[in-house]
Amino acid sequence: MIELENNHVVKDGTVDVHGNPADKTKTGxxxxxxxxxxxxxxxxxxxxxxxxxxxxxxxxxxxxxxxxxxxxxxxxxxxxxxxxxxxxxxxxxxxxxxxxxxxxxxxxxxxxxxxxxxxxxxxxxxxxxxxxxxxxxxxxxxxxxxxxxxxxxxxxxxxxxxxxxxxxxxxxxxxxxxxxxxxxxxxxxxxxxxxxxxxxxxxxxxxxxxxxxxxxxxxxxxxxxxGGSPLARIAQVLVASFRKFNVKVPDDEGILYETAEEESYIQGSRKLEHTNNLRCFDKAAIPTEDDDMKGTPNPWRLCTVTQVEELKSxxxxxxxxxxxxxxxxxxxxxxxxxxxxxxxxxxxxxxxxxxxxxxxxxxxxxxxxxxxxxxxxxxxxxxxxxxxxxxxxxxxxxxxxxxxxxxxxxxxxxxxxxxxxxxxxxxxxxxxxxxxxxxxxxxxxxxxxxxxxxxxxxxxxxxxxxxxxxxxxxxxxxxxxxxxxxxxxxxxxxxxxxxxxxxxxxxxxxxxxxxxxxxxxxxxxxxxxxxxxxxxxxxxxxxxxxxxxxxxxx
Structure with a gap:
């Protein structure tokens, strides 16, 4: 029964009038x-x-x-x-x-x-x-x-x-x-x-x-x-990229920072795949010694791949x-x-x-x-x-x-x-x-x-x-x-x-x-x-x- 109900849930993150995950059979x-x-x-x-x-x-x-x-x-x-x-x-x-x-x-x-x-x-x-x-x-x-x-x-x-x-x-x-x-x-x-x-x-x-x-x-x-201010997220990528101007972009994209959770930290947004163009902005997602990786990183210093890809898009x-x-x-x-x-x-x-x-x-x-x-x-x-x-x-x-x-x-x-x-x-x-x-x-x-x-x-x-x-x-x-x-x-x-x-x-x-x-x-x-x-x-x-x-x- 639970599996059947999950099949009815819309998978793009939308919700209904009550704020619950939207049901395909009743909404939209x-x-x-x-x-x-x-x-x-x-x-x-x-x-x-x-x-x-x-x-x-x-x-x-x-x-x-x-x-x-x-x-x-x-x-x-x-x-x-x-x-x-x-x-x-x-x-x-x-x-x-x-x-x-x-x-x-x-x-x-x-x-x-x-x-x-x-x-x-x-x-x-x-x-x-x-x-x-x-x-x-x-x-x-x-x-x-x-x-x-x-x-x-x-x-x-x-x-x-x-x-x-x-x-x-x-x-x-x-x-x-x-x-x-x-x-x-x-x-x-x-x-x-x-x-x-x-x-x-x-x-x-x-x-x-x-x-x-x-x-x-x-x-x-x-x-x-x-999902919060898109202008603030764009500004964070620009600032973080500028701060790491001298950091070299790695060939291994796996080094770039992304949250471990399945969903993006940006509410209402799915994670975006990394792309190889406009790589200068990837610097915003490169962890360095100055970044606090134990807690939640400062987004003005370290951004997620999804956040960087938003700006690229x-x-x-x-x-x-x-x-x-x-x-x-x-x-x-x-x-x-x-x-x-x-x-x-x-x-x-x-x-x-x-x-x-x-x-x-x-x-x-x-x-x-x-x-x-x-x-x-x-x-x-x-x-x-x-x-x-x-x-x-x-x-x-x-x-x-x-x-x-x-x-x-x-x-x-x-x-x-x-x-x-x-x-x-x-x-x-x-x-x-x-x-x-x-x-x-x-x-x-x-x-x-x-x-x-x-x-x-x-x-x-x-x-x-x-x-x-x-x-x-x-x-x-x-x-x-x-x-x-x-x-x-x-x-x-x-x-x-x-x-x-x-x-x-x-x-x-x-x-x-x-x-x-x-x-x-x-x-x-x-x-x-x-x-x-x-x-x-x-x-x-x-x-x-x-x-x-x-x-x-x-």
């Missing part, structure tokens, strides 16, 4: 994930309901110019993807993912209920910015933890559950885009035709539903125990992380340049109905909703026959495919802008607000962005979760999100540079308020060229990357 798996996916769908509906049309809010209500509005949206979006570092630190160090999601969700709801009337009744830029940046704080605690918390529901030491975990990331991103679909269609229409108060008030209600959905599944969740993924910044800059154009480009085009469907330009992002969402099941049910089984990998493509292969597709999205957007400007020149439409060219010509560039997302963003979710040390998974998920932040900041920086350089000597520049006299096609070409260079850098970096031993094949 898809039955727990449905509540997590429901939470994510509602939270993303709330987020995209505020972000999708924000550039037009800045222009119409705060009377900002195109370049200023685009820069402010990029800065805010970037902040939304930097603050997850705070939420991730709290989750991995002290509170755990469950409580960070719960607490920051409630902050999100409270702030939203308190501030959403501002958007409809106040033209103060200060009040509006205070509101949206407080909302950024709320989302900063949720973003890095939800995907990792959902993946925690599958035991990666179990072959069947590990395969389901890979599928979870696909459906997690699918739920994000169901929320985004409603936001980019229904909510944007309400904001444009009914009012900003209603348009931002409805996301507040959906965020409240997200909290209800999350708490409803509490008894089913598997929770990873927080982070360093190894940083180059892959950096290549995601350009992709995120391309992705951010949907909420800035694509919207501004669409504002100049005919938005009518029939004689009476007019679709807001920001609503075209629903075709990005529809693309994701189309490609996720196609990838999961058709592409993966087919690719598995040729690659021999249980996931069809490795995470790095998947990311690379998305980077290629993103280049084509910029090329298509640039070609459309060339056609649009050609129409302006031939017919002297320079001062015409709306050109006689359908906004639906933008559909292809949105669709390609969505396709690229399914490969790159989901590949990043899987890669950073899988390659992260057990006690740093929230932090690594947040690290992957910071590529979105830096991509938005890069886009904002490019706009500033382009505006300053191209407006000299009395010229209007590439991104004037009247885009008919500008050249945002040049801006798209710059991003396309940067994306091509980034892809070849990525190929070089990924060619030497070695996956850590977690059942993922290289």
């Amino acid at each position: 798996n898809w039955k727990a994930c449905f509540f997590i996916l429901g939470n994510e769908c509602c939270e993303r509906l709330a987020y995209y309901g505020m972000s999708t049309n924000l550039v037009n809010y800045f222009i119409q209500r705060l009377h900002q110019g195109n370049a200023t509005a685009a820069k402010n949206v990029s800065n805010w979006s970037g902040t939304c993807y930097v603050l997850p570092l705070l939420g991730a630190f709290l989750a991995d160090s002290y509170w755990g993912r469950y409580w960070v999601i719960a607490i920051f969700s409630m902050i999100y709801v409270f702030v939203s209920f308190f501030h959403f009337p501002i958007f409809d009744h106040c033209n103060s830029a200060v009040a509006a910015f205070v509101a949206i940046y407080l909302i950024a704080l709320g989302t900063g605690g949720i973003k890095p933890c939800v995907s990792a918390f959902g993946a925690d529901q599958f035991d990666e030491t179990d072959d069947k559950e590990r395969e389901k975990k890979s599928s979870f990331f696909n459906w997690f991103y699918f739920s994000i885009n169901v929320g985004a679909l409603i936001a980019s269609s229904v909510l944007v229409w309400i904001q444009t035709n009914v009012g900003w108060g209603w348009g931002f008030g409805i996301p507040t209600v959906t965020m409240a539903l997200a909290v209800v959905s999350f708490f409803s599944g509490s008894h089913l969740y598997r929770r990873q125990k927080p 982070i360093i190894r993924i940083l180059p892959i992380w950096a290549t995601g910044i350009i992709f995120s800059a391309v992705y951010s154009q949907m909420s800035t340049m694509f919207v501004l480009q669409g504002n100049t085009m005919d938005q009518h469907i029939g004689p009476k109905f007019r679709i807001p330009s920001a609503s075209l992002s629903l075709f990005d969402t529809l693309s994701v909703i189309f490609w996720v099941p196609v990838y999961d049910k058709l592409i993966v089984p087919y690719a598995r026959k040729f690659t021999g990998n249980e996931r069809g493509f490795t995470p790095l292969q998947r990311i690379g495919i998305g980077l290629v597709i993103s280049v084509f999205s910029m090329v298509v957007a640039g070609i459309l802008e060339v056609v649009r400007l050609d129409l302006v020149r031939k017919n002297d439409y320079y001062d015409m607000k709306t050109l006689p060219i359908s906004i639906f010509w933008q559909v292809l560039q949105y669709f390609l962005i969505g396709c690229a997302e399914v490969f790159t963003f989901i590949g990043q979710f899987e890669f950073f979760y899988g390659q992260a040390p057990d006690a740093m998974r929230s932090l690594c998920s947040a690290l992957s999100l910071t590529t979105n932040a830096l991509g938005n900041y890069l886009s904002s920086l490019l706009v500033v540079i382009v505006s300053n350089v191209t407006t000299r000597n009395g010229k209007l520049g590439w991104i004037p308020d009247n885009l008919n006299r500008g050249h945002i096609d040049y801006f798209y070409w710059v991003l396309a060229i940067l994306s091509v260079v980034n892809f070849f850098v990525y190929l070089w970096i990924s060619s030497w990357y070695k996956y850590k031993v977690t059942g993922i094949e290289n």
